[in-house]
Amino acid sequence: MTGEYLYWENVPTRWKDNDVYGHVNNVVHYSLMDTVINEWMIRTAGFDPAASGSIALCVESHCEYKAEAAFPDTIRVGLRVGKLGRSSVRWEIGMLRGSDGAxxxxxxxVHVFVDRGTRRPVEITGTVRTEMRKLLAA
Known part of the structure; x- marks a missing residue:
């Protein structure tokens, strides 16, 4: 599993992530995906969401739950690019329980890059595209 994702980040769960059933609530998984993707774009690809002429809008998301996690678990979040189009990218994410790798x-x-003002699709270019290519799944 770990070889399938080309970028990894460890994210600690928080006390408030647990729900009444005693495990990390489903909305937290989406937050983890969004956080790791955007952190990678900012830190690795140099994307500046506050000043860039384009922004990345999420047009599709999906999560399939396999096992429970609960505070104080750490979640290892793996990231790769499944498909890189002209103006869109499909990020694929795997989440492992830090304690046992489950x-x-x-x-x-799926992000579509659009012009900040017009909201019309724009091409993914420069360092952002170059770095995304490095995460392309084989």
Missing amino acids: LVAEGHF
């Missing part, structure tokens, strides 16, 4: 969830996000 697969907690798998999901995907």
Whole structure:
């Protein structure tokens, strides 16, 4: 599993992530995906969401739950690019329980890059595209 994802980040769960059933609530998984994707874009690809002429809008998301996690688990979040189009990217994410490596969830996000003002699709270019190519799944 770990070889399938090309970027990894460890994210600690928080006390408030647990729901009444005693496990991490499903909305937290989506937050983890969104956070790791955007952190990678900012830190690795140099994307500046506050000042860039384009922004990445999520047009599709999906999560499939495989096992429970609960505070104080750490979640290892793996990231790869499943498909890179002209103006869109399909991010694929795997989440493992840090304590034993069990697969907690798998999901995907599709971002379309659009002009900040017009909201019309624009090409993914420069360093952002170059770095995304490095994460392309084989």
